[in-house]
Amino acid sequence: MVEWTGKPAYQQVADDLRRRIAAGEFAQSEKLPSLSGLQDTYGVTVTVARDAIRQLKTDGLAVSHQGKGAFLTRDAAAAARLADPSAAIEELREEVAKLRSEVGDLRERVAVLEGN
Numbered sequence: 001m002v003e004w005t006g007k008p009a010y011q012q013v014a015d016d017l018r019r020r021i022a023a024g025e026f027a028q029s030e031k032l033p034s035l036s037g038l039q040d041t042y043g044v045t046v047t048v049a050r051d052a053i054r055q056l057k058t059d060g061l062a063v064s065h066q067g068k069g070a071f072l073t074r075d076a077a078a079a080a081r082l083a084d085p086s087a088a089i090e091e092l093r094e095e096v097a098k099l100r101s102e103v104g105d106l107r108e109r110v111a112v113l114e115g116n
Contacts, residue, residue, distance in 0.1 A: 002042050010051035013042050017056060021072065022080035032062060032070045 002009045020026065033041065038049035053070045061076040072081070104113040 002044055002048070008051075009042075009048045011054060011109055013038060013044060013048060013052035013056040014059075017052060018040070018059070018061065018080045020075050021061060024077060026072055028072060028074060029078065030058070030072055031068075032072065034069055039085075 002012045006019065007015075017032070018089065029094060032053065035046050035049040035053070037045065038052065039046060044050070044052075053062060053064070057070070059079070060073060061079055062070045063108055064070045
């Protein structure tokens, strides 16, 4: 359900879809929910749902095919991650933690080798 946050409803829906795309909830080139599906999921009008899809198309995340619906572009997940800085920051934090662990392991190995 979309709530009043100061952002237009279509932008809230587009933001949530972008977040879901970045999280991998939709496969590459997968069909996005229909307008009626978006209406049901978010409790919005068809105009809001249509504008949300239009926003994803403007952002290069989706393409439409007349009579078939909207589909993710090939690079939609990567583009959505770039558009959502919090998701990108979290990925970087995880990578830094992994690298710290690996560096710690390497330091231990070096210490053992230098001790011989």
